[in-house]
């Protein structure tokens with residue numbers, strides 16, 4: 266027995282060019298699942314087309330969007346948008362059974378499509394729907410799936426290098442699906458940049474017929490009841506976000522964050538301990554196990570800047586940190602640092618912004 270351990274899956278293999286197995290040659294092109302739900306496409310789909318474009322260009326292959334839905338305008342519109350955001354072609358599975366997302370028919374349809382057209386790489390959004398679907402499809406295909414990636418690249422031998430946080434977010438590891446195809450990965454919304462939209466772009470539509478039978482699907486949708494509370498939170502796509510951490514010291518003091526957010530017309534959120542203490546809802550948590558945000562302005566008050574928080578906010582254009590401790594890690598990545606007591610500064614900031622902003626914002630604050 267050799268003393269040399271086998272290479273770890275997380276080992277960087279750059280430079281170690283290796284011939285891929287012959288049967289992998291049947292798998293070509295990069296696919297992005299276009300997440301269409303109740304007539305709207307989740308914007309993570311366009312972010313993934315931007316990331317997929319880079320992978321496809323590096324591999325010298327085509328980029329395809331995959332659209333599943335009921336026959337109709339919304340499905341066709343999603344298809345057209347996929348081309349505007351960079352797809353060269355789009356696979357289309359239209360069936361009334363696919364009107365609303367259900368794991369069974371979606372997983373079956375996507376698995377059949379993959380088996381028929383064999384993509385090299387398949388990307389999905391790490392949304393509630395995307396995670397549910399990706400897990401089922403990877404299991405049906407008996408292939409590897411790297412979840413919640415923060416970086417995607419093509420290695421020297423053409424393998425997908427999917428990087429994601431590990432060990433509670435304190436390390437990043439790069440994972441390869443070496444022995445199976447397709448290589449699957451999910452990426453959370455706002456991790457990748459949205460590519461520019463070119464409305465003149467067009468592409469090929471490849472329709473695909475799937476054998477679906479409603480009588481054989483055990484899940485039925487009786488009624489759709491939207492979760493009003495969660496749909497109110499638009500943290501991931503907000504231009505301005507104000508967030509608080511344990512430094513605020515009490516749930517009552519969190520109102521200072523809400524006030525400043527209202528004055529700025531911003532969304533509010535917080536660090537994980539605030540969710541755990543019940544000061545804010547889980548849909549307002551920012552960070553590795555919460556939302557990834559990419560606002561123009563992020564104001565963080567009483568947040569230390571632990572790595573698990575940092576990974577969710579470092580895409581912000583401008584980070585303003587308020588913290589009493591000048592050595593707090595958040596000052597390592599904030600653009601503007603204010604060393605002071607947030608509990609005293611927040612009301613003064615709110616008042617100053619209120620004076621400058623419109624009566625509408627002031628009314629909201631007063632209300």
Ligand SMILES: Cc1cc2nc3c(=O)[nH]c(=O)nc-3n(C[C@H](O)[C@H](O)[C@H](O)COP(=O)(O)OP(=O)(O)OC[C@H]3O[C@@H](n4cnc5c(N)ncnc54)[C@H](O)[C@@H]3O)c2cc1C
Nearest residue numbers: 510511512536537552553554555567568569588589590607
């Ligand atoms: C697997 C895993 C996943 C995680 N996921 C997330 C995640 O998604 N999001 C997340 O946020 N965390 C996450 N965490 C937790 C993370 O490691 C930190 O524990 C957390 O971010 C700390 O929250 P905090 O900054 O609010 O609190 P603390 O670390 O306690 O920091 C409080 C800060 O407030 C400052 N302060 C105190 N008083 C004041 C004052 N009056 N004015 C101004 N500043 C003041 C202090 O100097 C300190 O820097 C995760 C941890 C693990 C292990």
